[in-house]
Amino acid sequence: MSTKHIKRIGLAAAGLTATGIMIFGAASLASAETASPSPGASSSTAAGSGNGAKGGSSDTAVTGDELAKVTAAMRAKDSTVTVTSVRKDPDGSYDVLGTKDGASVMYDVSADLKTFTLNAGRGGHGGGGKGGHGGGGSNDTAVTGDEAAKVTAAMKAKNSTVTVTSVRKDPDGSYDVLGTKDGANVMYDVSADLATFTQNTHAGR
Template structure:
């Protein structure tokens, strides 16, 4: 075998070794990036909870036959409730929004449409806002007009369907946007608006 031929084989082997090192290094880097989450990244657990973390919402709008079925079940449970919208949670249960006796209400409804729990944050007992009876009150008259105007100034695409006032002076503004039900937590001075994660999307 000539010296020139041996030299070519040596160069080829060196090239393969270098390639192997590069591939191993890239694989190791990818593995390290997979194992180590980005600093500051947060999980989405609880993002869809009522008055919980202000992340993205995992619930979806209910339409068509499913909406009709849930609405009928709600009416059968309480004929005085006017359903204004329904959201479906990842576990298959529903959030039924509506009005009753002039006040906004929301029911947590089981996936089999057999269990109806009035959400305390929307006009009555049940879970939410710490359980027990709700301390928020319906907003009417000039105050309602003022809060509605502030909401429209913040986002003109929101149609306000009702406003509740919490004991600390802040407001829960319920409405619709792009065909979906939304709820904003609004500060008492009407300067801070936070989209509630459990009612139609993140911030």
């Protein structure tokens, strides 16, 4: 075999080797890009996991001059409503709880006291602190007359610092007693036999 022919074989082999290295290198890079997520995907995932669900109620009791102002606005809107308590939401709007024609009512009131919306699904309850409350409407009824007086007396005997503003009766015969204590709105779940009183910390509206 001539020297010239041997050189041609060597050059061909070298060319094949170089081509193989290039192909392998390109494949390795493609594999690395597929395995590693892009910076944009990583940050979006992190951002998505950072959205936590809110827990509990963030509203606060309204007292003093602010309470008087909201009550006056409510009365100006509907003089048949007797305001029993007012709560302020984080966005500055109000929840006005009261009674009308012997039934408990609740109004969502804008921060500027111009918009009043009757909240038919929440009656005398807040965020549904008790099972079966706060979802698609309330099945409880207003308690009046001798029964209201009996429940109020039982509540006063249990805690004389509570001023009862309204009483609701649940389908199971138990009661929701709404009132004020030390200037703050409170609500008690009371058993049908008036023996057990449990303060409902999630439904002070």
